[in-house]
Amino acid sequence: MPRRENPIDPDAGPVARFALGLRELREQAGHSYRDLAGIANYTHGVLAAAASGRKLPTWPVTRAFVLACAGDEEAWQRRWSAAKAEVDRAADLPPPVAEPPEEETDDPPEPSREVVGSVIDPRQVATPAEFMAALRELRVVTGNPSLRELSVRAGEAGHTLPVSTLHDVLKRDRLPNRDVVTAFVVACGVVEPKAWDAAWERLCDPVERDREEPYLTVLPGAGRWFLRPRLLRKLLPLSLMAVIGVVLLLVSATVVLPFSSVVSITGVVGGQLAALFDDDAVRTALMRHNLRVSVTVSDRPDTVANRDAADFVLVTGEAQANAISADRTAAGRYLYATQPLTTQLVLVAGRSYAVALADGTGERKVITRQRGNPYYDLDMANLLDLLDRAPTWADLGMADDRSPVVVSSPDACQSALGEAYLGLVAFVQAQFQPVADVRAADELASRMRPLVLSQGLQPVTTGAASASGRAPVSVLAENLFFAEQFQHRDDDLVLLYPRPAMPLPVSFLAQSPVGRQLGELVASEPAVRDRAVRLGYRVVSDPAAFTDAITRRGLSVPTLRAGISAVLPTLPNLDRLVTRVGDCG
Amino acid sequence: MISGDPLWWGVWWPWALLWLVTFGCVLVAGTVLLVEYTGRPRYRHRPVRVGYFLDRAPLGDLPTGPEDTPAEEITDILAALDAADELVHVDLRALELGVGRPGSRALGDRFGRDPRRRRLRDLDGFVVLKGSFRAVAQNADTVTLAAPFGDPPDPAQAPRVQVTCRLADLRTRLPEGVFAAYCLARPLDWKRRDRRLVLAPVALFQ
Numbered sequence: 001m002p003r004r005e006n007p008i009d010p011d012a013g014p015v016a017r018f019a020l021g022l023r024e025l026r027e028q029a030g031h032s033y034r035d036l037a038g039i040a041n042y043t044h045g046v047l048a049a050a051a052s053g054r055k056l057p058t059w060p061v062t063r064a065f066v067l068a069c070a071g072d073e074e075a076w077q078r079r080w081s082a083a084k085a086e087v088d089r090a091a092d093l094p095p096p097v098a099e100p101p102e103e104e105t106d107d108p109p110e111p112s113r114e115v116v117g118s119v120i121d122p123r124q125v126a127t128p129a130e131f132m133a134a135l136r137e138l139r140v141v142t143g144n145p146s147l148r149e150l151s152v153r154a155g156e157a158g159h160t161l162p163v164s165t166l167h168d169v170l171k172r173d174r175l176p177n178r179d180v181v182t183a184f185v186v187a188c189g190v191v192e193p194k195a196w197d198a199a200w201e202r203l204c205d206p207v208e209r210d211r212e213e214p215y216l217t218v219l220p221g222a223g224r225w226f227l228r229p230r231l232l233r234k235l236l237p238l239s240l241m242a243v244i245g246v247v248l249l250l251v252s253a254t255v256v257l258p259f260s261s262v263v264s265i266t267g268v269v270g271g272q273l274a275a276l277f278d279d280d281a282v283r284t285a286l287m288r289h290n291l292r293v294s295v296t297v298s299d300r301p302d303t304v305a306n307r308d309a310a311d312f313v314l315v316t317g318e319a320q321a322n323a324i325s326a327d328r329t330a331a332g333r334y335l336y337a338t339q340p341l342t343t344q345l346v347l348v349a350g351r352s353y354a355v356a357l358a359d360g361t362g363e364r365k366v367i368t369r370q371r372g373n374p375y376y377d378l379d380m381a382n383l384l385d386l387l388d389r390a391p392t393w394a395d396l397g398m399a400d401d402r403s404p405v406v407v408s409s410p411d412a413c414q415s416a417l418g419e420a421y422l423g424l425v426a427f428v429q430a431q432f433q434p435v436a437d438v439r440a441a442d443e444l445a446s447r448m449r450p451l452v453l454s455q456g457l458q459p460v461t462t463g464a465a466s467a468s469g470r471a472p473v474s475v476l477a478e479n480l481f482f483a484e485q486f487q488h489r490d491d492d493l494v495l496l497y498p499r500p501a502m503p504l505p506v507s508f509l510a511q512s513p514v515g516r517q518l519g520e521l522v523a524s525e526p527a528v529r530d531r532a533v534r535l536g537y538r539v540v541s542d543p544a545a546f547t548d549a550i551t552r553r554g555l556s557v558p559t560l561r562a563g564i565s566a567v568l569p570t571l572p573n574l575d576r577l578v579t580r581v582g583d584c585g
Numbered sequence: 586m587i588s589g590d591p592l593w594w595g596v597w598w599p600w601a602l603l604w605l606v607t608f609g610c611v612l613v614a615g616t617v618l619l620v621e622y623t624g625r626p627r628y629r630h631r632p633v634r635v636g637y638f639l640d641r642a643p644l645g646d647l648p649t650g651p652e653d654t655p656a657e658e659i660t661d662i663l664a665a666l667d668a669a670d671e672l673v674h675v676d677l678r679a680l681e682l683g684v685g686r687p688g689s690r691a692l693g694d695r696f697g698r699d700p701r702r703r704r705l706r707d708l709d710g711f712v713v714l715k716g717s718f719r720a721v722a723q724n725a726d727t728v729t730l731a732a733p734f735g736d737p738p739d740p741a742q743a744p745r746v747q748v749t750c751r752l753a754d755l756r757t758r759l760p761e762g763v764f765a766a767y768c769l770a771r772p773l774d775w776k777r778r779d780r781r782l783v784l785a786p787v788a789l790f791q
Contacts, residue, residue: 177777210744210780211777211778211780212777213704213705213706213744213775213780213782214680214704214734214735214744215680215702215703215704216675216680216681216682216702216703216704216705217680217681217682217701217702218681218682218683218692218700218701218702218703219681219682219683226618226621226622228621231617231618231621234617235614235617235618238610238613238614238617239610239614241606241607241610242607242610242611242614245603245604245606245607245610246607248603248607249600249603249604249607252600254597254600254603254604255604257597257600257601257604258601258604262590262593283592284592284595284596287592287593287595287596287597288596292590292592
């Protein structure tokens, strides 16, 4: 509920009586001052002040008040004129001594200078006299500030409005100069003085208007040239694309792409391992790291001239890797060795020969079928015993085959695989001991020589060595068997896993920092790994990759039983053995 | 650097393309910016050839170097005022004005003022004003020159700017009749009754 208005003494004079009349009218109409403000287009502060009894309101305010309360306009005009006349007559008398305190209306009038701009509409004025009356009215409804106050406020807003000018202007009914009007209405708190400016222009005498200083056009380009729309329309899409491009290049670390160079890596690679890099997917993957690999292929990488100049050596079998490592270490040269891949030495036999070996060897069984898969475990000691007796296949139950039982292996003089097979035979012959020195190697060589020669050494075959179309039983690396099975499955071949096992780890010997970078990629880059698995290798850091590849192609996974692995002699001893046994030229 | 290696291109071509497009965008954006910058509107005065009048008093203590001729000195003053962002270039006949640098304070920007038009007396600094001047009055000490706003049929009846120069500060004889000239001055006051803008002159030159 709004507070009650302060009482007015009806005997206080014409203004008080007039105000009381307005209050009664409002109460009869049942409007609050806020309601009235909505109807009358005056702020509630102005309307409340009209009925405060302190001052006789102007006729426009009175009329708006009366009409908003649905009062009789003519009757009220008479009442207002009478009150005005009485007030004017009393103007000579001294003003009342004390005025009631401010807070008396239901809502205290807000002397806010911003609101009142809309109270009086300059668009309605038709003559210079009306214009001046409107200006005076504007001053009244904004709390009737003193001329000095107006002058100060105009100054604050950046205008000049001397008190003397104001005094003269407000006294007359002639249009003042335009700047005075602008300064005055701004000082009265009108935020948007354009309407007053327009009214002034409309009313202004053409001759007077001509007396104004001409306006000059501000040329374009005086503003910020780089913010001009024409330029921004061109520049914004370009900058947007450039920013997106730079972000993408930064995120993908390709900002320096045009300045990056491809590093050529040279390597010496043993035997079948060259196939690892001879693959588009691998080449592409390495090029993503800006690497390009070129290799020299040799079965004896340790003997390759300029081997030391290569960035890396990739070799199967520990003997050569150890020899090269020892060589580099002794010379104090860069070396970083890893074994990312591995395979092992196996024997491959035709199915019928395998059956003969399994079933025709009596007590000293040479091979035993692994449980749950088509592979066999091969007892090396029993095999050597068997070979020592030089039987024919017919002796083992193959009636129509009178050829001798032989295990053909690649020439140990030329092939790491053949060398490893000799090492394995020597290990078994020497009662599961590696050859300790040159003398032992010589002694063992003379014992092994008849046996091995009787077996016949095969010329070395590099590349995709064929397991089929060779002797009934031959020595092979496990990876070669699977690489071939992946391409042409041949169920007539069975795999014999020797015991003791002969692991053939693939050693990566980095001989320079870029070589090392490549070595790390061989272990981690998926494309290289996939290639290695397709070539039948086991990935040391990811054993599942090999078994997955086998299973995916419908093959069985061989069981690698824990047990003794053969240990090769050091390279000089192994070489001695090989030279003596194999008659290397 | 990029190799001619087909494998390299096979792997990197999308990124090389992105790089090329990005670099192209940066290059074109830079060129556009440069072209706009060099072609941006500028209101810079060419070197002064003839200095008719020079009175440094309205300049206060604007620092300029010592010069041999009035023309050189005026050129120097114009440059100094431009550098201090206090100069507005006015073409009185075309009723146009411009400033030598973006966002200049010399236009006297104030709240509520239409940014597209100005009166000379609204300006805060100095104006270098191009107009058709003629001597309108002379006494023993001074000569008064006027130039009309715009290009009116009867300049004597039109609104105009007016400068009063002390004869003692004239460096050379003024041309006869109407002559096109530049006036460096500070606007003072608009005389409403006879429609003239009074300027405090610093220099009159061609």
